Structure formats: structure tokens, C-alpha cells
Amino acid sequence: MTESFILGLSSGSACLVTCGMVMFPYLMxxxxxxxxxxxDVSIFLLVRLAVYLIQxxxxxxxxxxxxxxxxxxxxxxxxxxxxxxxxxxxxxxxxKRNKECPAAIISEVENKRMIxxxxxxxxxLGFCPALLLMLTRSSGEDSILQCWMVFxxxxxGSSLWFLPLPLTGKLGKKNIITTVGIFATxxxxxxxxxxxxxxxxxxxxxx
Amino acid sequence: MNDRTSALKPNKSAGKSLLCTLxxxxxxxMFMSGGRPDFSNTAQFLALIITFAGVNVLFFxxxxxxxxxxxxxxxxxxxxxxxxxxxxxxxxxxxxxxxFNQSDVLECRIPFCHLVIxxxxxxxxxxxxxxxxxxxxxxxxxxxxxxxxxxxxxxxxGRGFCSWGCFYGGWDDGFSRVRKRSIVKKISDxxxxxxxxxxxxxxxxxxxxxxxxxxxxxxPFKAVTEFEQVTGVESAVKAGVFISLFAGLVVxxxxxxxxxxxxxxxxxxxxxxxxxxxxTPFTVKIDKKNCTExxxxxxxxxxxxxxxxNIKEGQVSIFCSKCGKxxxxxxxxxxxYGIKGVPAGTRKNFSGNLYLFVSFLFLAVFSSGSIINTLQxxxxxxx
Numbered sequence: 171m172t173e174s175f176i177l178g179l180s181s182g183s184a185c186l187v188t189c190g191m192v193m194f195p196y197l198m199x200x201x202x203x204x205x206x207x208x209x210d211v212s213i214f215l216l217v218r219l220a221v222y223l224i225q226x227x228x229x230x231x232x233x234x235x236x237x238x239x240x241x242x243x244x245x246x247x248x249x250x251x252x253x254x255x256x257x258x259x260x261x262x263x264x265x266k267r268n269k270e271c272p273a274a275i276i277s278e279v280e281n282k283r284m285i286x287x288x289x290x291x292x293x294x295l296g297f298c299p300a301l302l303l304m305l306t307r308s309s310g311e312d313s314i315l316q317c318w319m320v321f322x323x324x325x326x327g328s329s330l331w332f333l334p335l336p337l338t339g340k341l342g343k344k345n346i347i348t349t350v351g352i353f354a355t356x357x358x359x360x361x362x363x364x365x366x367x368x369x370x371x372x373x374x375x376x377x
Numbered sequence: 378m379n380d381r382t383s384a385l386k387p388n389k390s391a392g393k394s395l396l397c398t399l400x401x402x403x404x405x406x407m408f409m410s411g412g413r414p415d416f417s418n419t420a421q422f423l424a425l426i427i428t429f430a431g432v433n434v435l436f437f438x439x440x441x442x443x444x445x446x447x448x449x450x451x452x453x454x455x456x457x458x459x460x461x462x463x464x465x466x467x468x469x470x471x472x473x474x475x476x477f478n479q480s481d482v483l484e485c486r487i488p489f490c491h492l493v494i495x496x497x498x499x500x501x502x503x504x505x506x507x508x509x510x511x512x513x514x515x516x517x518x519x520x521x522x523x524x525x526x527x528x529x530x531x532x533x534x535g536r537g538f539c540s541w542g543c544f545y546g547g548w549d550d551g552f553s554r555v556r557k558r559s560i561v562k563k564i565s566d567x568x569x570x571x572x573x574x575x576x577x578x579x580x581x582x583x584x585x586x587x588x589x590x591x592x593x594x595x596x597p598f599k600a601v602t603e604f605e606q607v608t609g610v611e612s613a614v615k616a617g618v619f620i621s622l623f624a625g626l627v628v629x630x631x632x633x634x635x636x637x638x639x640x641x642x643x644x645x646x647x648x649x650x651x652x653x654x655x656x657t658p659f660t661v662k663i664d665k666k667n668c669t670e671x672x673x674x675x676x677x678x679x680x681x682x683x684x685x686x687n688i689k690e691g692q693v694s695i696f697c698s699k700c701g702k703x704x705x706x707x708x709x710x711x712x713x714y715g716i717k718g719v720p721a722g723t724r725k726n727f728s729g730n731l732y733l734f735v736s737f738l739f740l741a742v743f744s745s746g747s748i749i750n751t752l753q754x755x756x757x758x759x760x
Binding site: 180349357 | 573578586610614
């Protein structure tokens with residue numbers, strides 16, 4: 171749980187950096203008051219949570235059905251941790267963010283009221299490395315309830331970054347916050363690389 | 378780069394420098410001996426005399442030559458090595474091993490160090506408990522005295538603590554001075570924000586898990602102090618992380634970049650100390666009238682605290698640890714220690730002498746215990 175929350179918290183900043191600038195004008199568009207903005211952000215987050223839980227359920231089911239051997243699960247899980255953690259580091263430090271947000275396609279949506287829903291779906295189906303790490307993590311859980319809890323913690327951590335979205339325009343020293351957020355994401359990647367190595371070395375998938 | 382641009386000419390008379398050293402002589406004698414030196418133990422007495430003389434000679438030379446960093450660095454590096462020696466010998470005496478086991482943790486026998494402080498704040502505020510298995514007061518390296526020392530030094534010196542008080546900084550400072558020229562010359566400026574990310578991560582993880590995660594998983598100085606006994610895969614991976622980080626950030630990168638990379642890119646306490654630079658009365662000032670923007674100071678700064686933009690603004694950044702390297706290297710005497718509120722270029726001697734006295738006294742007193750201890754053990758061995 172803690173691990174998932176921390177991953178959400180650290181990667182949420184990079185997620186905000188990546189998609190925030192695309193989503194921000196839509197969420198804040200027009201002369202919408204605070205109530206409207208809060209409603210839009212809430213819908214966006216709820217949709218995101220719903221999609222996460224569906225993904226968690228699917229991946230847990232597949233994890234239980236397909237990879238039944240504990241040894242194979244150790245190797246697959248450990249390797250995926252390392253792979254996705256390396257991707258997370260690359261994703262946070264190495265790429266041009268503004269051009270790669272999946273939410274950029276919301277300009278295609280004609281019904282503006284559906285935009286928060288659409289954003290929630292696109293954002294949670296973005297399959298960023300942090301989400302892939304979470305999917306790997308949850309596929310090895312013993313019960314579906316534990317699997318959901320892992321995703322809830324991840325969702326809570328990453329959502330904290332979206333709550334002050336309406337205030338982002340007023341934040342000073344945005345560059346510094348962005349830089350620190352990107353480094354924090356990379357550090358989260360490092361943690362998962364170490365975790366992957368530990369799993370592979372010791373077969374410690376069941377903590 | 379010509380490191381000797383500002384020349385080694387004495388800028389003060391020997392008499393005047395000696396006069397400035399007198400208060401330091403008195404105070405260090407009082408602190409080191411407690412006012413009553415013990416003559417019964419020859420090795421201990423000799424160690425005390427050598428340390429006392431060495432420290433005061435360094436302070437005298439600092440005044441006499443007008444060079445700060447090179448003499449500070451000597452004491453700073455000796456401090457780091459002697460503290461590791463003291464810690465290791467203490468652990469070997471009490472536990473017969475550098476590693477600690479679960480019973481040491483349960484009995485709170487782990488020596489405390491200031492790097493734990495960033496992780497303690499949130500849990501202490503919310504749970505009213507200290508998340509470190511050390512003795513609160515009275516034991517070896519107890520928590521209360523370390524926090525008071527750090528807090529006092531940080532309020533007075535700001536990030537100066539990192540160059541005048543930290544007993545680990547001397548390791549990468551030392552390695553950064555080994556080579557004459559750097560091999561890696563271009564390092565992105567943004568890396569200096571990494572310690573804030575580390576601070577964020579360790580503060581959050583420690584608050585959520587109530588475990589000092591930096592000490593548990595990251596601290597490179599575990600390699601030269603104490604570490605968890607290797608009993609399984611996890612502790613072996615931890616030991617691998619400590620050794621890799623020590624080798625990378627404390628040895629290899631300082632050797633190749635001539636920068637203090639552990640302090641610049643990792644240390645979470647350094648991030649807090651950077652913020653404390655905002656409240657300390659002392660600072661480093663750039664006198665724009667004398668500055669020719671040669672940027673020698675920017676190249677020499679070991680902590681990425683100076684950029685060309687800072688020079689243009691005439692202000693050092695919050696990352697400055699007041700080590701004095703830029704002051705030593707400036708060919709135009711345009712950089713000096715100053716007091717906030719006093720314009721740059723004015724009252725240079727007064728501000729410089731005041732800062733050096735306070736910071737050097739702290740370093741001398743703080744380091745003397747472990748230096749005397751180390752020397753005593755070496756003398757015991759020889760005699």
C-alpha cells in the first residue's frame with residue numbers, strides 16, 4: 171500500500187507535467203466558476219479511479235490464470251519491474267513531454283461536457299510506466315481486494331497532484347517544482363529497479 | 378585553470394594574525410581539554426596537544442595567507458576520516474563488528490547522525506516519537522545532542538554546515554581535490570535540484586512507513602560507518618546500494634568532476650540546509666564593481682552554487698556552503714564573506730573575520746573529539 175501510494179505520489183508530478191498543460195485549458199476553459207472546476211476535476215478523478223479498478227481486476231485475473239508457477243511469476247514480475255522502472259526513468263527525464271500526452275487528442279471531442287470523462291479514460295489508459303509497474307505489482311496479489319487496495323493507494327497518491335490544478339497558473343517557480351517532480355519520479359524508478367533485482371535474486375514476490 | 382591567480386602572498390602581518398588566533402587558542406584549549414588536561418595518559422595528552430596545535434596553526438594560516446578553503450579543507454577531510462575511524466573502532470569494541478543486528482536495533486544502540494533529521498520531522502510531529510533506534514540522550518552519538526548541534530550550526534551558518542560541520546562532507550571534498558583537472562566538464566545545472574527530490578521521497582516514505590528510509594536503503598556513508606548485518610537477499614541488496622553509491626557519488630564522480638557530487642546530487646539534509654541559507658545572517662557577497670566576470674568562481678564552485686546568472690545578479694544561490702573556494706580563487710578580490718544587510722564591498726574584513734571565527738570554532742570543537750580519539754588510538758598502537 172505504502173509503496174503504491176509513494177509511486178503514485180512521485181509519478182503524479184510527472185503525469186501532471188506531461189498532461190497538465192493539455193488538460194488545464196480544457197478544465198479551466200471559459201468563464202467556469204470554482205464549482206464547475208471542482209465538479210470537472212471530481213468527474214475526471216472518479217472516471218480515472220473506475221478505469222484503474224477495471225484494469226486492476228483484469229490484470230489480477232490474468233495474473234492468477236496465466237502465470238501459475240511461483241518461480242515463473244518471480245522471474246516475470248522481477249523482470250517487468252526492472253523494465254518498467256527503466257521506462258519510468260526514461261519517461262521522466264528523457265523525453266519531450268508536451269508532445270506525448272495521450273490526452274492531447276481531446277481536441278477531437280465535440281461535446282465539451284464529456285471532456286472530463288474522456289480525459290479520465292485517456293489518462294488512466296495511457297499506460298505510463300508507473301501504471302505498468304502498478305499492474306505488475308497488483309497481478310501478484312493474493313486477493314482481488316488487496317489488488318484494489320494497491321490501486322486505490324496509487325490513485326490517491328497520484329491524484330493529490332491534480333487537486334491544486336486550478337491554482338497552477340498562480341504557482342511561482344514552476345520550473346523548480348517541475349524539475350524536482352521529474353527527479354522524484356526517476357527516484358521512484360530506481361526504487362523499483364532495486365525491488366525488481368531483490369525479487370529476482372530472492373524470489374520474494376510474496377512479501 | 379591557474380589556481381594560484383590570487384597568489385599566496387601574505388595579506389596580513391604575522392603579529393596581527395597571531396593576535397586574531399589568540400581567542401581561538403583559548404577557546405579550543407578550553408573545549409578540547411575541558412580546562413583540565415589529563416597528563417596521566419601520555420598518548421591522550423600527546424593527541425590533545427597535536428590536535429590543539431594543528432587546529433590553531435590552520436586558523437593562523439587562514440588569517441596569514443588570506444586563503445580560507447585550503448586550510449578549512451584540511452581539517453574538514455581529517456574530521457571525516459577520523460570520525461569514520463572513531464565510529465568503526467567504537468563499534469568493533471562494543472559489538473566486535475561494523476554491522477549491527479536486530480538486537481542492536483531493539484536496544485536502540487545505533488549511533489545517530491544528522492542525515493536522519495529530514496526523515497524524523499513529520500513522524501515526530503504526528504506521532505510524537507523518534508523513528509530512529511538510537512539513544513535519546515547520554516549514549517554514544519545520542520539524538521538530542523546531535524539535533525541541538527545541527528540546529529545551532531544551521532541557524533548560524535546556514536548551508537555553511539555542509540562545509541564546516543558535516544562529518545561526512547570531507548569524504549567527497551577530499552576526493553574532489555585529488556586530480557588537478559576534471560575529466561567530466563559539462564554537468565547539467567538542474568541536477569542540483571536532485572537533493573530536494575530525495576528529500577521529498579525520504580520524508581514521504583519515512584512518514585508513511587515510520588522507518589528512516591534514507592539510512593535503511595540509500596546512505597552511501599554506511600560503507601564507511603556501520604551497516605545492517607547481511608542475513609538475506611534484502612540486506613545484501615542494501616549493502617550493494619550503499620557501496621555502489623559510495624563508490625559512484627563519493628569517489629568516482631568527485632574524482633572525475635572535481636565537484637562534491639554526493640553533497641550536490643543526493644544529500645537530503647543539504648536541501649534543508651540550502652533553505653536555511655535564507656535565515657542565516659552570514660552570506661557570500663559579490664562586489665560587482667570589482668568583478669570582471671572571468672567566471673573562475675563558477676568553474677571552481679564544488680556545489681554548483683554559482684552560475685553566470687548569479688554573477689550578473691551579484692548574488693550567490695541558496696546552494697552556497699560558504700566553503701570559501703570562490704573567495705580564494707577570485708583574482709580581483711570581488712567575492713567575500715558578508716553579513717546580510719551590509720552592502721557588498723563594505724566591511725569585508727570585519728564580516729570575514731567574524732564568519733571565519735564562528736565557523737572555524739564550530740569545526741574545530743566539533744571535530745576535535747574524533748581527531749583526538751583517532752590520534753590516541755594510533756599513538757597507543759605505536760607506543
